[in-house]
Amino acid sequence: MPSTPDPHSHSDRAASFSTGADVYARVRPTYPTEAVDWMVPRDADRVLDLAAGTGLLTGRLVSRGHDVVAVDASRPMLDELTATLPGVTTHVGTAEDIPLPDGSVDAVTVGQAWHWFDPPRAAAELARVLRPGGTLAVVWNDRDERIDWVGRFGEILHAGDALRPDNDQSAHPPSLGDAFDPIEAAEFRWLYRLATADLRTLAGTRSYLLTLPPEQREQLLQRVDDLVVTHPDLAGTTEVAMPYVTTAYRARRR
Template sequence: MTAIHNAAAQGFSAQADTYARGRPEYPAELTHWLRDTLGLAPGRSVVDLGAGTGKFTRLLAATGASVVAVEPVAEMRAQLAAKLPDATVLAGTAEAIPLPDASVDAVVCAQAFHWFANPAAMAEIRRVLRPGGKLGLVWNVRDESVDWVARLTAIMTPFEADAPRYYRGDWKRVFPAEGFGPLRLTEFPYTHTGAPEQVIVDRVMSVSFIASLPPAQQDAVRAQLHEVIATAPALRGQAVVAFPYTTAAYCCERG
């Protein structure tokens, strides 16, 4: 199997349970995008590539399409299988998808494509897609115009090192991609609501390069997060908080 980035391999292995708890869901409007833009419906087939713990797999399954979840990290696959025991879950990477040529109608990567945005992955995605099949790329993007969200980013940034990140835009360099049409973007507002320990602390601690830190450094990060929760006016004393995101949904078609 193709090697995956060390931050992903270590962080997602160590904190798969935190990832499952802390990562946000997706806006209801995305269900319509999956149906109307990607064409997902009963009788269609889709790969959830880099499926993680299965948060997006559930949304894909709700379209009625046949879903295959592909995930390289064993601990993530275990979380997915426990939550979705009827799901088809395969070990694989974007550069080695364990499916036949021209076998699926869509490939979707949620919170994942920046990890494997390279020509080999695009060629492999094109191989498994039928002609006219769709590639969907989805990210929940933090709204850093909100002051306390920007403080969270400032806590995380010093630990990024060379970990691929959506916001840097490096993933866009593979487009336009051979055999694919233009990339089109649709955006939706989304708010992740819940206890601050879940939607803030677990969310940040599940970030790959934070999750792979030594325990003492993780404790220091956690303490900084609790400081934000205790001092930010919008968060202080609140049992339930609202974490603002924009959900970015990209689509392109295989020729």
């Protein structure tokens, strides 16, 4: 009998995304075109999307004409990716053990996932699979919680969360070691439009809620429902524009 996931366990949280991959793909935001253009050189032929999940960033790379290979630790997430992007090669793997040959890609992207990695081991693996002069890009989508209702939404998502991996990682550039040139950073502000009713669904895709006991999970989701019907910016609406700040980092392989 499988053990009950622990919401305060880093490994359990990392493994939680295999649950409901189709919902994740439907409600999680993608990344703004301007950010992807900044992250990945146009002349990069082979691009690895590491921790690709359901393909929210992978699709952006495919649309730019890159030959993309997607690696993720979750087969259910990759199955969801393949359903929408059948031409993308996929492999089950981790940042610490990437199933690709040395020097086999021109660029690597990591979307919303660096905090799940062991940084020294991941940086060494990324340096191994990148060709000299290749680009590594790490990107984060953070809700702009200066907006009142967005801040209250974020408070609900992290109520009681001892790990809180979101909305603070983007302020810290990834540690890459001596194999990479100095890191560059850029910020992009944009709006993600979704049905107001899907705020509850979006909340339910967070690793913290995915690992909570059902009763505690439902209590937090009910607080999201209450916010939707009581906050003046949300009450009576059918669609909402969630403000996001996308923070991207890039560095070249020496």
